[in-house]
Amino acid sequence: MRHWLLKTEPSSFSFDDLWKAPRRTTGWSGVRNYQARNLLRDELKKGDRVLIYHSSTEPPAVVGEAEVVREGYPDPTQFDPRDDHFDGDSPQDAPRWFQVDVRGVRKLPREVPLAELRSAPALKKMALLQRGQRLSVQPVAESEYAAILALASK
DNA sequence: GCCAACGTTGGC
């Protein structure tokens, strides 16, 4: 089992929205970056654990845990002209963008803000904290995942 | 609101 981090802006979709969704499950749609697409399409597997991270909010923070319940399949929003993430150049027969389904597992007992992640020695190498890192789907080492959960229960 | 970092586009 691998571990991942998914970024989202809570003003558009928050962990609470995931929690309130039917069966606490949603398609993780709208990712429009090829590197992140490749991860969603090929690497995220059923049962993988996921940290949900809120960006562009105060403070940015890891807020919850989820799990992958369906592996990569075409993101339907790319074909919906009314959707913000519509991509008219994506061929119907060879979709460009993929998503997975994730189910909320638990809200963390305490949010772990970005500043706290930065100050944790165990997270020194975490992808999220590297300079210029913007990828919205990131692998997380098992030790990093465990360290973040430990911070969340302090 | 600023701006650094990065990704994409498109002329050549």
Next chain:
DNA sequence: GCCAACGTTGGC
């Protein structure tokens, strides 16, 4: 294929 211009991300 190069690279300047432009757009986006996302912390601060």
